[in-house]
Amino acid sequence: MSEAVLSLRGVTKRFGGLIAVNTIDFQVRPGQVVGLIGPNGSGKSTTLNLISGALPLTEGEIHLRGSTISGLRADKIARRGISRTFQLVRLLPSMTVEQNIIAGAVFGHRRRWGAEARQEAARLVERVGLVGKGNMAVGQLTYIDTKRVELARALASDPTVLLLDEWLAGLNPTELQVGIDLIHSLRDEGRTIVLVEHVMDAIRSLCDYCVVMSSGAKIAEGTPSQVLSDPEVIRAYLGDDDA
């Protein structure tokens, strides 16, 4: 087994009295797609926020390729090679699709400017399925296209680890298949991805490994089929009464 690219050790986040993330440990290996799953409010987004530096940790450590990134500012972490999308899509409203993508290419892990950055944006426009929409204002886009722009922006810095927070949520059944295929193609490219997801089909077809959270704690981990048949996971998803 190769060395972990990303590892979380004893990661904890408290909001006042609430322990949103409780001493979580897990590792992500190069080229792996790891699913972070669990019921609503179980601490998945908070975990991503801790990895990307959107929030400071209360306790624990996060390492990227062996060096500590916990405690760094979000921009430093982005430069070290972590990029992300957000559960509620965040685009730059005053800019075009192309400019939104360039925004990801200039200051991050891999930095480009001018013609080089525009070239990369053009490549990504095609890569995520936005052909012909590069000059559109982001306000004119359909929902799935906004998600595509955000994904392209995250990819523009050629990140070591890509974090996707419910990238497939809110898509209709046809769009969902397109979306799953798109993430699948990233996986085939060898990208290392941590994705938070509720869609079971997506988890089954995309993830090599799953970490299951409930009320902030890790309650199971393993391959998708292992964790999805784990009685404790089923109980967490369905509630105690139905177990």
Next chain:
Amino acid sequence: MIAGKELQGVIVATILLLIAGALPYYGSDYLLSLGITIAMFTVLATSWALFSGPTHYISLATAAFFGLGTYTAGLGIETLPFWVLIGLAGVLGAGLAALVGLATLRLSGVYFVIFTLGLAELVRQVITWGQNMTGQKGLYVLTDFTEANLYQMLVALGAAVFLVGWLINRSRLGFALRIIGDDETVAAHSGINTALAKVLLFMVSGAVAAMTGAILAPRYVYIEPALAFTPLLSFQVVIMALLGGVHRLWGPIVGVIPFTIILETISANFPNQVTLFIGIVFLVIVYFIPRGFAGLIEQMRDWSRSREGLT
């Protein structure tokens, strides 16, 4: 690389600048005095918009930087050459902006506004205290400079501000600021050191305001804290910049010119109505032209273009 349209803009700007700079050779004394006021507010409002346009932070610190520059010139006029004092004022203005920026730009916009408003008062109090300690009241700034000299210095500073603004807009720093203005979280997660970017731009605008204050010190002849640090100046700059439009480099100037002319007319004829006028302009901006004259001009241009397209 300069594109055709940009080259056109540069040529037009250069011609306008030369016409403006030559005003002392063809204008009357009255025009020259109006020209100084316009040049002063153009420099202040344009540099203010460099920072506040993209970031949406409203700074009311202009008077603090301006007064700092005025006092730098006033205190050093006997010992140092004037151009050194202008440069020194710029350095001190940038330094003060860096201190204030590091302390406040992490805070949300509201705290920033209040802090910058307090800053001018703070600096004024410090200087008043310093003067009381030494038993002085004000400072004489006696030089041989004519109105025309000071005017041309301001125009030159204005040209430098436009050049710097143009360069920043084309740079990574300018792009970073536009991203920050759109969504600071996205900016940080894209690898932008948001605090540094904001502080750098704030330093530029602080330096320029201080240099403007230094250039104008000889015009006042006698300076005292209440004159150099008048809070009204900060508000005027904000309103003129917003009236012109802060999303374009050329925006503030199209607000400064009409505003200054009307304000001069009003303060000459109805000196008590000045604040009322400023208040009305502010309401007009908020309710009718949120993107300023520059926004209106662009709207009209788009409109006439689309009509041309139809015929």
